[in-house]
Amino acid sequence: MAELRIAVSRLRRELAAHPADFPDRGIAEDELAALAAMAAGGIPETPRLRRSLLLVAGAIGSVSALSTRLADVRSAVELFGEPPRR
Template sequence: MLRSVGQKQVTGSAEDPRVAELRMAVSRLRRELAGLRAEFPDRPIAEDELAALDAMAVGGVPEIPRMRRSLLLIAGAIGSVSALAAALREVRNAVDLFGEPPRG
């Protein structure tokens, strides 16, 4: 797993390593959310925003403000579900690889 924007890509693929990290993190959280039997009112919001993040990642380098908005909505929707905390943290770390959105 990549932990820094400065790390080099090690495969022959042309995919941005940050995008690969985001796709892996989103995939893990989606799997864990799907496997969670407990129902909670904001689950559809989390599922929709995870789908949006995945679509952005598939499309190449995602738009940073939109990614951060999705992350906030996901965190708000599942933040109290402790079973998903580690996977949510991975998504946050993957989004952070893209840096801060431009200010102003």
């Protein structure tokens, strides 16, 4: 939980400080807030974590300045287990 809280917090700070505005910034901010709430509220549901991560990645994936922090969030989400195989 601590790694997820830290990773989300860092990405939120970097996103807030990032000067460029992009179309899906609001989506990224909303989903990062949801991830922060899940991390603060106990053990979150893994599918919901992954959904939020996917939305954040889709929203800011093209902003290379945020890629390191996004990778940190992804790593933290992966600590909750692998996605189900299809």
